[in-house]
Amino acid sequence: xxxxxxxxxxxxxxxxxxxxxxxxxxxxxxxxxxxxxxxxxxxxxxxxxxxxxxxxxxxxxxxxxxxxxxxxxxxxxxxxxxxxxxxxxxxxxxxxxxxxxxxxxxxxxxxxxxxxxxxxxxxxxxxxxxxxxxxxxxxxxxxxxxxxxxxxxxxxxxxxxxxxxxxxxxxxxxxxxxxxxxxxxxxxxxxxxxxxxxxxxxxxxxxxxxxxxxxxxxxxxxxxxxxxxxxxxxxxxxxxxxxxxxxxxxxxxxxxxxxxxxxxxxxxxxxxxxxxxxxxxxxxxxxxxxxxxxxxxxxxxxxxxxxxxxxxxxxxxxxxxxxxxxxxxxxxxxxxxxxxxxxxxxxxxxxxxxxx
Numbered sequence: 460x461x462x463x464x465x466x467x468x469x470x471x472x473x474x475x476x477x478x479x480x481x482x483x484x485x486x487x488x489x490x491x492x493x494x495x496x497x498x499x500x501x502x503x504x505x506x507x508x509x510x511x512x513x514x515x516x517x518x519x520x521x522x523x524x525x526x527x528x529x530x531x532x533x534x535x536x537x538x539x540x541x542x543x544x545x546x547x548x549x550x551x552x553x554x555x556x557x558x559x560x561x562x563x564x565x566x567x568x569x570x571x572x573x574x575x576x577x578x579x580x581x582x583x584x585x586x587x588x589x590x591x592x593x594x595x596x597x598x599x600x601x602x603x604x605x606x607x608x609x610x611x612x613x614x615x616x617x618x619x620x621x622x623x624x625x626x627x628x629x630x631x632x633x634x635x636x637x638x639x640x641x642x643x644x645x646x647x648x649x650x651x652x653x654x655x656x657x658x659x660x661x662x663x664x665x666x667x668x669x670x671x672x673x674x675x676x677x678x679x680x681x682x683x684x685x686x687x688x689x690x691x692x693x694x695x696x697x698x699x700x701x702x703x704x705x706x707x708x709x710x711x712x713x714x715x716x717x718x719x720x721x722x723x724x725x726x727x728x729x730x731x732x733x734x735x736x737x738x739x740x741x742x743x744x745x746x747x748x749x750x751x752x753x754x755x756x757x758x759x760x761x762x763x764x765x766x767x768x769x770x771x772x773x774x775x776x777x778x779x780x781x782x783x784x785x786x787x788x789x790x791x792x793x794x795x796x797x798x799x800x801x802x803x804x805x806x807x808x809x810x811x812x813x814x815x
Contacts, residue, residue, distance in 0.1 A: 498782070499628035505787050506534055506628075507635040508665075509673055514636045527636035535629055545699060552697035656806055664798030672790045675770060678754060679706040682716050682747045689742035693735040695723055705743070710774055716743060769793065 493500065507514075510530055517526035635642065647657050687702020695701065701723070705716040720743035727736035770790055777789015 496624070496627050499624040500631050501781075501788060502628045503631040503635050505791060506538075506632055507639060508668060508791070510534055511636070511639060514639070523637055527633050530636050531629060531633045534632065539625070539629070545703065549697075549700040549703045552700040556697045556700065656802065659806075660799045660802045663802050664795040666798070668791050668794045668798075672787060672794060674754075675710060675790070676787070679709045681754065682706060682709040682743075685747045686716060686720055686743050689720065689739050690723070692742070693727060693732075693739050695727075695739075710771060716747065720744070 510533075513533070514526055514530045517529055520526075521529075643661075647654070683702045683706025686705030687698045690696075690698035690701045701719060705719045708714075708718045709716040711718060720739060724736045724739045724743075727733075727739060773789040773793040774786060775789075777785025777787075777792070779785065781788050
């Protein structure tokens with residue numbers, strides 16, 4: 460009798476192990492099948508998160524399929540196409556600049572006039588006026604030129620793959636919009652908490668993602684546009700490429716976009732172009748700073764957000780792990796994780812207070 464009771468228990472355990480093993484095997488196979496397309500699929504998920512409120516707005520006025528089509532077309536025309544044009548033009552400017560730098564280096568040194576070097580040395584302390592300026596400039600320019608040329612060369616070689624990924628991104632974006640609520644419902648089953656707590660976690664994560672990622676990207680776009688405009692007005696080379704660099708550096712805590720425009724303003728000043736240097740400082744330092752201080756509080760509206768250091772670390776870590784995708788995915792993951800953690804800790808504090 461004991462043997463009969465023992466056999467079903469062993470059979471049940473064996474069935475459970477085999478079931479979990481089969482699920483893990485299927486999950487692994489699905490991952491391997493989708494692995495070549497993980498980057499465009501992840502981009503589609505990120506874009507859907509940012510623009511899902513617009514989808515909900517359209518869905519109230521039309522069918523789900525039409526709302527998904529309109530949102531996908533809107534994201535393509537308003538965001539994807541302009542970003543592609545800016546990046547392609549910036550890449551062309553960067554390539555032209557790297558060619559000029561290589562030509563200057565090949566000609567025997569960086570194209571810096573003796574008058575400019577003399578003016579620059581006069582602004583240095585007496586103990587530093589005899590240092591070699593051209594040597595470090597030459598080495599740095601050579602490294603920058605090599606990196607830019609190599610990166611653009613790799614991008615051109617993978618151009619076909621890039622457009623295939625772009626097509627997959629937009630194709631998947633439609634289905635993420637259309638089936639987003641079903642995906643969210645499936646996600647709820649993976650969160651081991653009651654529904655009310657799940658709602659709080661998802662809301663907190665959504666608010667943190669908006670406040671920390673969307674607002675930061677919008678501010679970066681504003682500063683990049685103003686910086687590129689300032690470079691174009693002052694006649695500095697590669698204004699679109701420098702605008703992209705300014706947008707990226709605007710996320711750096713404390714110094715921000717000054718990493719790019721401040722040396723450029725110093726270059727104009729030492730070259731004798733005082734008016735252009737002042738114009739560059741006014742646009743990049745003044746107007747962009749005012750836009751940052753006005754737009755950011757208006758969009759945040761008392762929302763909690765990641766502090767600047769956490770945002771910066773999550774971006775750098777995301778770039779290290781996910782490549783360019785990490786620029787958005789890194790802060791998104793950190794914001795979502797912190798949102799879940801904050802709601803969970805608040806819920807635990809409430810339970811402890813109720814029990815005491």
